[in-house]
Each structure stands twice: as structure tokens, then as C-alpha cells.
Amino acid sequence: MSAVVATVEPGIHSLSRGFSTFLYRRSTFYLLLLLLPPLLWLGTVYLGSLFALLLQSFYAIDEFTATVVPQLTLETYRQLISHPANVDIILRTLAMAVAVTLACAVIAFPVANYMARYAGPRMKAFFYVGVMLPMWTSYLVKVYAWRLILAKQGILNWGLSAVGLDGLLEAALATPVVGGPSLASSYLGMFIVFVYMWLPFMILPLAAALERVPQSLIQASADLGARPRQTFWGVVLPLALPGLAAGSVFTFSLTLGDYIIPSVVGAPGYFIGMMVYQQQGTAGNIPLAAAFSVVPIVLIAIYLMLAKRMGAFDAL
């Protein structure tokens, strides 16, 4: 009896089949084929321009012609940290970023927890769409809409006085530093817009992290005698920390780098993003603009280091 050898039928598929087989046998080549385009994009276009920016922050500027000279100097950084106005801008932006991040975390937690743990499938889908829906709208439209909402003759003012709470708003606006003539021209109003804008970036990673916490861990905690508050601080929060860290990196860095919200809504004080915009544009001081944009990178690096030291990524 002769053995029957299975043969691949020759035809139009044989070429693509041959190629598939080739890729299957040379898995390293396959991997390279898939990874090379995104790596090139990330490596040259993205990281490359970032390093070019970093490099520019060390370039000198000619005092007379106001042109950039490719001559390495630390003068720009000295200027950055020795001018009180620049330090003010950095501290102002940092304070806003911290406040926005904290507010986003506090507001996002109950929402994310409900989405991850209590909502049924339909409710969950509704919430996910609801959280992401604002991100589908133009950013500028939202910022200008907020300016109208927060204006002195805006709907918020009108609504608050309709229910007799305008006294509360006036008291808030009378607070030094954060207050101002109206919400639309105060740090408080800017803070509200920032929190609104970045809230989805906190809710989504937090919900994803909470979804990964098994229900049995929460039940085990209650079973061992922990009250809901103890379960929250002892089990839920530590296990959600990676999500909280991811979300806060978004809210923190987005606030640090934004220049549109501070220029449309809020008090006249400058923010880092506005300085970058102005220095590279009208002022034509590219090195200072570059040095300013290095600040958020450094701040986020410090923030991540602190988060790691506090064990935010231990549960990963």
C-alpha cells in the first residue's frame, strides 16, 4: 500500500499561502514587519522632535538680532528660574494642575466605581458613551460655551439667582486669589472648565482599574469584619491606585500644557502653555519657549517618581 502524500493544490492561493508560511517560520521577521512602522513613527517623528525641542532649550539667543544661535548655554534656564514672573507662572500652573487632578479624582471615583461594579450592561454602556460623548465635540466649542455659561449674564449666574443661591457665588468670587469679578474671569471658573474637560480622562482608567478588582476581594474584606469605609481604604483604593495614577497623569499633564482654557476663561495671570505659545510666536524666543515646555516634563517625571515610591504601581 502506498502512502498518500497530502499536497497543496496549486492555484491563486499558493503565493499568499507561501508568504504566510514564510512569516510563520520566521516569527522574528514577522514581528519586525509589524513593529517597524510604528517604531519609526514614534522614534523619529515623535521622540526625535521632542529631543530637538530639548536641544533648543539649551541654544543661545543673539541679543541684537534676536536670532537663535546653535551654541549650548544654560542661560535660558537661569532666566527661567531667576525671573520671579516666570517662577510665578510655573507655580500658578502647578497649583492649578494639582487642584484639577484632586478634584477630578474625587468626582471620578464614585462615577467609575458605579460603572465598574454596580451598573448593569445597559447602564454601563450608557455611562461609557455619556463619559466619552463630550470628547467627540470640538474642544474650542466647549471652551467658548463655558465662557458664556460662566459669564456675569450667563446661565449659571441666572440659574443660581433663580434658586436664591447667588449669595453663595458672590461669596466664592469674593475669596482672594481664586475669586474675581465673575466666574468667567476668575481662577475658580478656569478650574471648573479644566475639571469638566479632563474628567473623562480620569474616569475611564479608574473604571478600568476598578473593574479588575475581583468582587470576592471586597466580599472577603466585609466577611472578615471590615466596614464599607475600611474596605474602601484598605482594599478598593490600594487596588485602584494604578488607575488613579494613570488618570492623574492625564489630568495633571493636560492642565500643565494647556494654553487655550487659560486664554479664553479665567483671570489674566499667565500659564505655562500660554508662555510657550507667546515665546515661540510673537516673542520669537524659541529657547525660552522650549525651556518652558521642559517644565511639565520634569514635573510629571517627579510626580511619577513620587507615585511609584508611594506604591501606586505595586498592584499592577
Added chain:
Amino acid sequence: MPAAIEFQHVARQFGTLRAVDDVNLTIGSGEFFALLGPSGSGKTTCLRLIAGFEQPSAGKILLNGGDVTGVPPYDRNVNTVFQDYALFPHMSVAENVAYGLRVRGAPAAARRTRAAEMLALVQLENFGDRSPAQLSGGQKQRVALARALINRPAVLLLDEPLGALDLKLREAMQIELKNLQRQLKITFVYVTHDQGEALSMADRVAVFDRGHIEQLDTPRGLYMRPHTAFVARFVGGANVIEGELARRLTGDTRSFAIRPELMSFLSATSALADGMISCEGTVIDVLYHGATSRWQVRTEDGSVLALARPELGAQSDSPVVGGKVRIVWPREQMVMLAGS
């Protein structure tokens, strides 16, 4: 002394599904009690009702004589060993074990001593500093046990605790759990779908099917005197003969159960002894189990009977697939079942 646990007409409804349907149950203090049943039979829901993770839709649950309806899990003197162990991944083994004391505000020194004691009880003295991720399945199981016992609960609930372990480890843990229960004199409520486990460990077993208790008995009682076809099949792996075939063989309309190991083959020419019942059929399968072999025999009316026989080396008379056989069994070994 009041019963450790009492169910009074307890029901639990999930939407249109009655997971637990009018269950009455009394579990004595210090008893090793098993809830046995296939998945979806309501046994785990009963356990969760005792723990307080679920609330009954109807009826009452008493723990130590007191009504616990509406009492949250953290106010019940009951602890649970979870099926997936549910160890806290961000805590060390010792911190996991001491968690129950920590949330009750015990001082750190007392927590350390007690946690070390509990780890010694489950033979994991030197594992306190490890993280749960560094443990094997069997070790996680022991940590979960130590953690659940540290609060000295009146009742320990175990939800398929050995389900994820391999056979050898499972058998060793069965013996250990049984010894631990004797030593601590705590009421154990043990959920399992493995009848062997329930029979070998429990003082009494409640067999669940579709939300209600089919039979509540000692392991021996369940095995020797099943009341229903379900119990006979699920616990004893018995043949249940019903309908026309039952009537023809016994002259009785009730169905009956006969366990495979009580049956034997008889050659067609041999005379049937007194008190024996016989039935003819065709072998459709032979399964070799090592210590025993099992024959699947299809009778003339189409029902399939199983016959088990110890493997005694090469036997020339072993029927093969396709062979015509005559099966006999003693009438007195048959168990009459309640009509269903």
C-alpha cells in the same frame, strides 16, 4: 443550645430564576455539614445567604438562634474561604491573615502573634513575609483558611475550597480539613459538587437540585438509601430503572435504583438463583478504570445500565463490546424510589 444555622422557608429569587426555593435546614453546632449539588443547584447561593452576601427574598435565617435577616456580612460571626481564595494581592501573607484583627482594631503586637499562630496551624510558619503571588495553589488555600479562622468564627463557610487543586493535594487537604474541624470544634459548612468529597468529609449532607433540598442525610444514608432518582444517580452513580422496564422486572410500578457494583454477569445457560433479578442486553462500551472496569449495557427497551466489577487480572469471561449479556442482581439490594 441553639442550632448554629437555621433556614426557615428561605427563598432567593434572581429575576425570574428561583435560585433557592423554600429551603428548610438546621445545622447543629460543631457539625461538618456539606451542601452538595451540580452547578446552578442553589448550594452556593445558600452559602452566600449565610455569609450575608445575599439577602433572602423570603423566609428567615437564624445564626445561633438570632435572626440575621438584614445583618451585613461584617456583623456576622461567620467567615468564608472563597473558591478563588480572594487573598489581597497588595498585602503580605501575614497581613492577609491578620486583616480580620486589623479591621477590628487589635493592637499590632497581638495581630502579629495571632497571625503567626494561625500560620503555624496551617503549617506555613515561614511564609508570613511572602506575597500571595509567590504561593502555590495549595499554599494560597491554607492562607485563606488561616485568614478565615483568625476571628474565631462560630461557623466557617467553605465554597468549593479544593476545586482548583490537583487530585493528590485535594485528598491530602480533605484529611487536613477534617482534622482541623475536629480540633477546633467549629461548625463547617462545605459547598461542593464532588460527591466523593461530601461523602468522605461531612457528618451530614444536603443534596441540592434546582434550588431545593432533594435529600438531607448522613453520607451512608444517602449512598445506601437514596430517596429520589436524582440522589441515586448523583450521589451513588446508581442505575435508575423506571417505567415499563421496572414493572416488567419487579412487578412494581415504582422506579428503583441499583448500584453498578452490585450487579454481575450470568451466562445465558445458568439458572437464576432465588431472589435474583435478571435483565438482558448488549454491551455498548467497556471503560477501564484500573481498580474496576465498567460496562455500559443497552437493554432491549433502550435504557443503558452500568455494571462495575473489580479488575481481577485477565478474565476470559469479560464481555466485549457488541456481546449479548445477561445482568443479574439481588432483589434485596434494590432501593425503591419515591415517584417522580
